[in-house]
Structure formats: C-alpha cells, structure tokens
Amino acid sequence: MTLVDIEKLNIRTKEISHLASALSLLEWDTQVYMPEKGSGGRSETTSLLRTLVHQRFMEIDADGLLSELKKKLDNGDLGGKEAAIVREVWRDFERERKLPEAFVKELAQTTSRAHKVWEKARKESDFGTFQPYLEKIVELKRKEADLVGYGDSPYDALLDVFEPGMDAKETGRILGELKDFAVPFLEKIKQAEVSIDEKKILGDFPIEKQKEFNEFIAQKMSFDLEAGRMDVSTHPFTINFHPQDVRITTRYSIEDIMYSIGSTIHEAGHALYEQGLPHEHFGTPLAEYISLGIHESQSRVWENQIGKSKEFWQYFYPELQSRFPNPFKDLELDEFYRIINKVEPSLIRVESDELTYNLHIILRFEIEKQMIEGDLKISDLPDIWNQKVKDYLGIDVPNDREGILQDVHWSGGSIGYFPTYSLGNLYSAQFYNQAQKELPDLSGEVSKGELAPLREWLREKIHIHGKQFTASGLVKEVTGEELNPNYYTQYLQEKFSSIYGL
Numbered sequence: 001m002t003l004v005d006i007e008k009l010n011i012r013t014k015e016i017s018h019l020a021s022a023l024s025l026l027e028w029d030t031q032v033y034m035p036e037k038g039s040g041g042r043s044e045t046t047s048l049l050r051t052l053v054h055q056r057f058m059e060i061d062a063d064g065l066l067s068e069l070k071k072k073l074d075n076g077d078l079g080g081k082e083a084a085i086v087r088e089v090w091r092d093f094e095r096e097r098k099l100p101e102a103f104v105k106e107l108a109q110t111t112s113r114a115h116k117v118w119e120k121a122r123k124e125s126d127f128g129t130f131q132p133y134l135e136k137i138v139e140l141k142r143k144e145a146d147l148v149g150y151g152d153s154p155y156d157a158l159l160d161v162f163e164p165g166m167d168a169k170e171t172g173r174i175l176g177e178l179k180d181f182a183v184p185f186l187e188k189i190k191q192a193e194v195s196i197d198e199k200k201i202l203g204d205f206p207i208e209k210q211k212e213f214n215e216f217i218a219q220k221m222s223f224d225l226e227a228g229r230m231d232v233s234t235h236p237f238t239i240n241f242h243p244q245d246v247r248i249t250t251r252y253s254i255e256d257i258m259y260s261i262g263s264t265i266h267e268a269g270h271a272l273y274e275q276g277l278p279h280e281h282f283g284t285p286l287a288e289y290i291s292l293g294i295h296e297s298q299s300r301v302w303e304n305q306i307g308k309s310k311e312f313w314q315y316f317y318p319e320l321q322s323r324f325p326n327p328f329k330d331l332e333l334d335e336f337y338r339i340i341n342k343v344e345p346s347l348i349r350v351e352s353d354e355l356t357y358n359l360h361i362i363l364r365f366e367i368e369k370q371m372i373e374g375d376l377k378i379s380d381l382p383d384i385w386n387q388k389v390k391d392y393l394g395i396d397v398p399n400d401r402e403g404i405l406q407d408v409h410w411s412g413g414s415i416g417y418f419p420t421y422s423l424g425n426l427y428s429a430q431f432y433n434q435a436q437k438e439l440p441d442l443s444g445e446v447s448k449g450e451l452a453p454l455r456e457w458l459r460e461k462i463h464i465h466g467k468q469f470t471a472s473g474l475v476k477e478v479t480g481e482e483l484n485p486n487y488y489t490q491y492l493q494e495k496f497s498s499i500y501g502l
C-alpha cells in the first residue's frame, strides 16, 4: 500500500532530520558560544555526525522502498503531497548516490585547507597564495558536475544544488536583463549629483539599547521568540533545528545602528519562513524550504521592500528618535529615508546598497560560470574581476582583499551560490507586487507598525507549502506568471527615481 510505504519513508527521513538538527545545533554553538580551543574536537564531532547522516541517507533505499515509490511516481500513481515527498527525497538521494565517498572526502579536505589559506591570503591581500587552491576546487567542482550529470553547462549541475530547476542559460538571461537596466540607471543616479550625507546617522549606540530596539522590530514582524532566539555572531545568520526552534544572529556596530537593524530584519525574514513551515510535517520535504533564492526572497522583502520603505519608518522612526535622541532628534524622517537608501558604488558586496548589490552578484556569476566552463585561466581572475568592477560600478579595485578575495564562498566550494541572492531580489519584488494587490491597505498597515498582515500573507501563500512546489511553480502559483525581472527593475526605478529626482 502506497500510503503505508510513504509513512515508512517519512519515518526514515525524520530520523535523518533529527540527526541533521543535532549537527545544526553544534554549528550554531560553534559560531555563537564555542571557546576558541574547542574547534579541534568540534570538527571531529561534526565530521563523524556528517558521515552518519550520509550513511543513514544512503541506507534509505536498502530494501528498495524508495525505488518502488519512485516507480509509482513515474507511472503517475502518486499525487499531491505524496508525489512531492517522493520527488524531493529521490532528488537528494540520486545526487548524493552519484558522488563516491572518496570524492566527497577529497572535496571536504580540499575546501577545509583552502578556507584557511583564503583567510590568510585575504588578510595579506595576495591572490597568488590562494590561486592553486582555487584551481583545485574548480577542478573538483567540474568533476562533481560530470559525476552528477548535466544538460548544457557543467554550471547547471552546481547551481541545481542551491536553486533546483534553474540553469545557467536562464540565469544568464534574467541577470542580463537586470544588468542592462542597472548599469545605465546607476550612471543616471551618479549624474544627478544629489548629495546625501550618511555620516549624519552615525553616533554612539550602546549595544544593550540596540538589542532592545532590534527585538522590538523582530516582535513587530511576528518573529516568535518562544520558538526562536536572537544572539550575536561575527557573521549574521539564521539556523533552524525545527520550525519551532529557529535562531537568528546579528552583529553590532557601536557607531552605526543601521548595521544591526538591517541584518536583524533580514535574518528575521528568513526565520519567519522557517517558523512558517508546517511543523507537523517535520522531517519530510513538506516542512523544507524550496530553494535558496526563495529563502532569500523572504529575507529581502522584509529588509528592503519593508525595512527600507518610508511607510515602515513612519512608524519606527519616532521610536528610534525617542530611544536615540542623539543623532536622530533633529534629523527629519525624509532625510533619514534618503540616507538609508543612498546609492553609492562600493568595493564590498555586503556593504553595498540595494541597486549596486546586484552588479556585485552579476559579475560573480559571470566569472564563476566561465570558471566552471573552463573559459578562463584562474591566474587571470584578479584582472578580470577588476575590469568588471570598473565596467559595471565605475570604480577601481585597489587590492585583492577588497576585490577577488572578499567573499568566503569559493574557498568553501560554494560555486553556483551567488546568483541566488539576486534571484531572491527578483522573487521578492514579484511576490511583494502581488501582496500589494491582495492586501490593498498594506502600506497603511505598515505605516502603523502593523506587520502581521504581510507575514500572514507570506505564510499562507509561501511558507505553509514547504517543498510542494518548485521555485518556478511557486512563483506561478502565487503571482499567476513566470519569474519576470520587470517587477524588480520597476521597483528599483520608481524608488530611486523619486529619491534622486530623476
């Protein structure tokens, strides 16, 4: 009986998910609480657990249960949730099965060494020492693509891990449209010569008071603190062990309060997605996120469309002013709004504004695609990087540390990850456009600090479905059409034309 078989499969994947949750908890502890000397023992513990998770997962089909269900799926004998469960478990199983253990080990050892070399190379701003490690990683990632198999480009096989169903060609087309809009639009903004003095919002912000304000915002967003936590780490992140235990972190800058606010809103957006997954289905794909791009759309819609909007600050700015009279007491909301939305090409991706952020992503996508397709020499990378930064952003890269070496991703073998950030922006604009249609008073609610209606809408339209839809299927289901870059470019055009008087 198929239903009984699905139940059996669910029991097996649930056990694996519990093991994976234990791993995640260790990962969280590593970044939040672990003392420095703990790292050696910790990495042995996590590596053992990771092996156990992998072995358990490979045993899932030992008696042919999954293969039988896959046959039923292919024959069209499964529908709805059952079909989604089998489709997704099979997808992961199929990929993992194709990668021999020796290969996985070699990749893990290489990236672990490469990460340390990258840290040193970045500090010393010397691409040369990292170069042989990146060459090795690219070679292994190409091998991974060959082992897994692909259609047009080996890049497809790598992108597929992070953004299932998306390929290099489609990504190139979509990001190309975004680039064709953003490069000339940035030029117009520069020519407008509007001066915005961002130093006016710098000050001396005690961390305890910042924490209180961030918690206030997160609670207004309906982040459930009885099913989650907020802590501090060097790099902000969101992690979940279960939909009812979802944790976020942020980092505080004494001088710049907007840093922690932006990252808290972003991570809380991710966390609302995780908390909104149906916990009764924990351990099955029905309680998992769809793709990194969709995940990112949930953080970006809160961080940007909401958290950088005039409406949002109509409610929160008086609160900010009363908690931090210095420097906000005498600064008008309009000016504050322009400052937090200032467009200025910069060298560092994570510090860039809403518009130029995408250009950072596009140049990385173009480079890594060529890297994997074998169309460039790794030794030429710094020059290629610097030229693209000049072409797209109009600025000179003074050194490798602020150029090619700034991101951790490649040293960890994450090639194909970058595009999901911009895809997230594109999805977020299309979803938000739809939310505005279906919630006619959305702006009015946001300006009164009522953020729950949007969270409810996102929950009902996106979160509760888990992985029942593919990313493109979800976009169609929610908005009635395929992913369309126009929603995002229009959003950018309207917002920044108004700020810069274009």
Ligand code: ZN
Residues within 6 Å of the ligand: 266, 270, 296, 299
């Ligand atoms: Zn994110």
